[in-house]
Amino acid sequence: MSSSLTQPAAAPPVAPPTPSQLADRYRAVRNRTLQLAAPLSAEDAMVQSMPEASPAKWHLAHTSWFFDRFVRATRAGAAPVDPDWDHLFNSYYRSVGDAHAQARRGLLSRPSLAQVVDYRRRVDDAVLALLDRGDLDAGTLQRIELGLQHEQQHQELLLTDIKHALWCNPLRPAYDPGLPQRPGVASAMQWIAADEAVVEAGASAWPRAAGFAYDNESPRHRVLVGAHALASRPVSNAEYRAFIDDGGYRTAGLWLSDGWDTVEREGWCRPLYWDEGLDSEFTLAGTRPLDPHAPACHLSLYEADAFARWAGARLPGEFEWERAAAGVAVDGNFVESGLLHPAATGGGAADGHPAQLFGDVWEWTASAYAAYPGFRGMAGALGEYNGKFMSGQQVLRGGSCASPASHLRASYRNFFRPHARWQFSGLRLARDRP
Incomplete structure (x- = not known):
């Protein structure tokens, strides 16, 4: 059969968000991560069940580190919110410094979960203050959007990683025993x-x-x-x-x-x-x-x-x-x-x-x-x-x-x-x- 040129429609253009719209989206995405982590105890949040997975606490911290390092710290004279933690929550960005070994993230009992949540708050305050001023260039706005997309990836990883960790527990505890079920029937394969x-x-x-x-x-x-x-x-x-x-x-x-x-x-x-x-x-x-x-x-x-x-x-x-x-x-x-x-x-x-x-x-x-x-x-x-x-x-x-x-x-x-x-x-x- 001869080939023909077809062009599936690309996604329709979407105007870039304004700083105010991006601030609203920032709050929503960041709050959603905390909501997903809410069913977890501090003990749950530091478990790492295999080298490829990460503790929930690390996900909470790393996504904040991303904004701290690639948004806040790019401003003239800005230093990381907590320089002592900078290498702990880097993942694989070797060009900006050393990173704690991925397979050993579950050994980070300190900082505590409460300290990590406070770290998130301090980073959020700094980023939202930049957005409220409304003087960010296009590159910084694009990095903020990239950071939000990155955080959404980590929201999914937080769930898949804690599922594996809980399954490794002989008690097989639930993340949320009240999750709804939706029965259905698979359609005939066509x-x-x-x-x-x-x-x-x-x-x-x-x-x-x-x-x-x-x-x-x-x-x-x-x-x-x-x-x-x-x-x-x-x-x-x-x-x-x-x-x-x-x-x-x-x-x-x-x-x-x-x-x-x-x-x-x-x-x-x-x-x-x-x-x-x-x-x-x-x-x-x-x-x-x-x-x-x-x-x-x-x-x-x-x-x-x-x-x-x-x-x-x-x-x-x-x-x-x-x-x-x-x-x-x-x-x-x-x-x-x-x-x-x-x-x-x-x-x-x-x-x-x-x-x-x-x-x-x-x-x-x-x-x-x-x-x-x-x-x-x-x-x-x-x-x-x-x-x-x-x-x-x-x-x-x-x-x-x-x-x-x-x-x-x-x-x-x-x-x-x-x-x-x-x-x-x-x-x-x-x-x-x-």
Whole structure:
């Protein structure tokens, strides 16, 4: 089939916020982080269950450090709010100084949680005072918006990290036992066909005159996408259990070599948080019966890829996914729903678009996390934000039940290492077409 030039609609232009609007957004995002941390005790907040995760207290401090270092301290003569803590709450910005080792963040019993919350207040007072004066240049305003987007990422990480920490406790305590549930029925799996086409993907370069996108989403460029079909919804728990029952974790031929090595080394035989009977799972509300209709989650790339091969399909490429999502409203089960867990919608494909593209579970793609043609990272230390991680990671798309809705868009590129499965990650199937 011959290719045709199609240009999925980019997000409509959004005017940059005024300093007053940005101040309101700043307060809302910062307060939301404190609300998400509110169910945690001081003991909960300093637990680090594995090197890849971070304590909730560290998330609270690091997101404040970001504003202190990249907004407040950029003003003439300004020093960090607390210079003694500067290296404690740096993450990986090596060009601005040393950082405390990631794997040892759980050893930081001091400063206390109360001191960290006070640190947040002092940073907020300083940043809001700058916004109230209304004399910030465009670059500073863009860094504040970047800091808010960064904080929304850490809001999700706070939830996924504390979920893993609580699961590691033999008592399996709940983050919030009162979280609501939304029963639903998974729609019948359908296949949404797409012809071969040259499409535009990505976002305009950072910093943008309007709206927001990370530098790793740019530049917008043309891509040849072959004829394919995408599944109308993510894979469900019931479908994933069929893979397990059919010996999926015992069949080496279904797995990537690194994946099979991981299965054998780690003793994987089911998704993270599923119990041995495959009928219940650990959630942020504690242990609950496994909903067979809900999207399967907490899967590594290796598990997602093995399931796809077992199902006679494959994982979608990230541009196949973005092409399907372009022009689709960012609507779904996000952190704002209060469920903090994937749920079946009962709805199927509409207007030729797959369902549940946004929210519920991050969807693994077959695409390695790499630079787009012509990629240019952010200037200065902020150039360390995304670009230096373009090695050994895989792209996920769409957001999850722990993602803030305002943080997502069709061009958004999340990335994790293939073995990672403590995030709310699942999969959608794809197939080639002649």
